[in-house]
Each structure stands twice: as C-alpha cells, then as structure tokens.
Amino acid sequence: MTISSVTSTVGAEPARPLSELVAEWISGWVVSRAASEPVARPWGWTIDVGLPNQVARHVIVDADAGSVRDAARHAVADGWWLKVFLPAPHEGPEELVGAWLGAGWAFDDAGFLMSVDLKPVATGPLPPGYELRTWTRGGLVRVMVVAPDGALAARGQAGLSGDVAVPDQIQTEPAHRRRGLGSAVMHALQQRAHAAGATRAVLGATTEGRALYESLGWRTNTAFASAYRVGPNSQH
Incomplete structure (x- = not known):
C-alpha cells in the first residue's frame, strides 16, 4: 500500500520527511491490525479499526492547534483516538496537545516513532x-x-x-x-x-520498547501523543 505524504523534516540521521515515516508506519500498521485503508484528510489520515476500545483513529502530521481541534471535532464518541505528530521532533508533546484539546480527552502512555534500515x-x-x-x-x-x-x-x-x-x-x-x-x-x-x-522498518514504540529497540540499532525519530475520548461510556 502506498500512502502519499505531506511535508516536515526529521532531525535524526538520515534526514527524511517526518510525514513520509508516518505514512510508512500506518501503511504497515493497517496490515498488522487488519484495519481499513487510510483515508486522506487535510491534516493526515483517518483509519477505521473496529474495536470496542478503538473504533477509529485520526493520525495528524505537522500538527498545530487548528489541525488538532479540527480532527477532534470529527471524533466525538468514545473509542476514537488521535495520534498527533508535531512538525519537529519532540520528546513530550502531551502537554502542548492537551492544551489544544481541552476537556474530554485523556492520554495513553508516551509513543515513539522509530526506524531502521533492514x-x-x-x-x-x-x-x-x-x-x-x-x-x-x-x-x-x-x-x-x-x-x-x-x-x-x-x-x-x-x-x-x-x-x-x-x-x-x-x-x-x-x-x-x-x-x-x-x-x-x-x-x-x-x-x-x-x-x-x-529494506526498512518503522514502528511505534512504548517507553519500555524504545529501550530494547535502540539497543538493537533502531533510531528514535520523534515522540507522538496518543489521545483518546473519555466520557460516561469510556472503557479506559
């Protein structure tokens, strides 16, 4: 599956567009999870997952306040997730993204986009x-x-x-x-x-997984925020 990417640069070597890495990640992730084809949006992509605790996810690249709030307006029910990537590499984006989202959202553990040449x-x-x-x-x-x-x-x-x-x-x-x-x-x-x-691999890692993968030669390209809707029927 080939997914067109947007723009923005990763600081880790070798330098590659961050949106390209994200597009590669989700192209294999949907195969792994038997999820839907990603649907292009102005701010990234939407993926249907079809699970009770994850109905669908919006993936936002080059995120700013406007794009995050726009995506959030299309994710009003429990089970919707946002995966948010800032324009530049960032170690802990949750505080900034949380300020943009406001009430009704919670954050999962930190996530890290990582890559390696195979x-x-x-x-x-x-x-x-x-x-x-x-x-x-x-x-x-x-x-x-x-x-x-x-x-x-x-x-x-x-x-x-x-x-x-x-x-x-x-x-x-x-x-x-x-x-x-x-x-x-x-x-x-x-x-x-x-x-x-x-010829190459990309993954989304937890903090614990990041330590293992770095020991195996993987690069950490950036952190990303994982936010999910919370409400009276939330399963989190």
Missing part, C-alpha cells in the same frame, strides 16, 4: 528448551517463542507494505522476561521481512 540479521541462540516459530500469511509476518512446557513465552508480528515492514505487538510474558526473547523476536521479524523484500 539488513540480513542472524537470530541468536535461545535459552535451552525454548523454540522460535515463524510464518507469513496475507502480508503479515508472525513470530512466537514457546517455552519448554509449550506455553507462549514471547510473540510479535510485522505488517508488510511494499518495501517497508512495521513490527507491532511485541510482547514477552512476565515469567519469561530477561532472557533475550524480545531481541530474538525482533531479529526474526527483521530477518523474515528482509527476506520478503523489505
């Missing part, structure tokens, strides 16, 4: 008894690690869109952390994505 990478050895399994179906690469007793220990997936891969939902079960499983999942995803023709 190259062949070897998956290191797992702890004794653990097994890594991978498969690809419908443009979605899946990886899971099973524990010696057969329980799920770690998992992740990556949506493929042209020459871009978007890793998503990287998780290690609490009982199996600190064993290098998250790194193994990421290496396997990058390996399979590269073999499928992807």
Whole structure:
C-alpha cells in the first residue's frame, strides 16, 4: 500500500520527511491490525479499526492547534483516538496537545516513532528448551517463542507494505522476561521481512520498547501523543 505524504523534516540521521515515516508506519500498521485503508484528510489520515476500545483513529502530521481541534471535532464518541505528530521532533508533546484539546480527552502512555534500515540479521541462540516459530500469511509476518512446557513465552508480528515492514505487538510474558526473547523476536521479524523484500522498518514504540529497540540499532525519530475520548461510556 502506498500512502502519499505531506511535508516536515526529521532531525535524526538520515534526514527524511517526518510525514513520509508516518505514512510508512500506518501503511504497515493497517496490515498488522487488519484495519481499513487510510483515508486522506487535510491534516493526515483517518483509519477505521473496529474495536470496542478503538473504533477509529485520526493520525495528524505537522500538527498545530487548528489541525488538532479540527480532527477532534470529527471524533466525538468514545473509542476514537488521535495520534498527533508535531512538525519537529519532540520528546513530550502531551502537554502542548492537551492544551489544544481541552476537556474530554485523556492520554495513553508516551509513543515513539522509530526506524531502521533492514539488513540480513542472524537470530541468536535461545535459552535451552525454548523454540522460535515463524510464518507469513496475507502480508503479515508472525513470530512466537514457546517455552519448554509449550506455553507462549514471547510473540510479535510485522505488517508488510511494499518495501517497508512495521513490527507491532511485541510482547514477552512476565515469567519469561530477561532472557533475550524480545531481541530474538525482533531479529526474526527483521530477518523474515528482509527476506520478503523489505529494506526498512518503522514502528511505534512504548517507553519500555524504545529501550530494547535502540539497543538493537533502531533510531528514535520523534515522540507522538496518543489521545483518546473519555466520557460516561469510556472503557479506559
């Protein structure tokens, strides 16, 4: 899927338009989540997700007070989200975006847009008894690690869109952390994505995930704000 981008520049090397990175991220994210095709808006895109706690999301690039408030006017019910990217790299945009939005909104944990150039990478050895399994179906690469007793220990997936891969939902079960499983999942995803023709990858990371991905050579391009509607029927 190819999504046209707008303008704005990222300070991290190599310099690339921020809107281009965001467009690449959502092009693979919708594959990963089986969401709708992104619909272009003056301020970015709208994506239908179709879940009780996330009906749809507006993705806003080059955000300012006017564009954020305009998007918010098209997100009045519970379950609507805004993903807000400021024109320049920013470490903590929630305070500024919150002032633009006013009442009726809350913020999820901090998010970070990250990217890496894909190259062949070897998956290191797992702890004794653990097994890594991978498969690809419908443009979605899946990886899971099973524990010696057969329980799920770690998992992740990556949506493929042209020459871009978007890793998503990287998780290690609490009982199996600190064993290098998250790194193994990421290496396997990058390996399979590269073999499928992807040359670069983009993802949205949590604070915890950011530390892992930076240790694996990923660049943090910018932080973004994740706001959601709150009301009497909110499930958050």
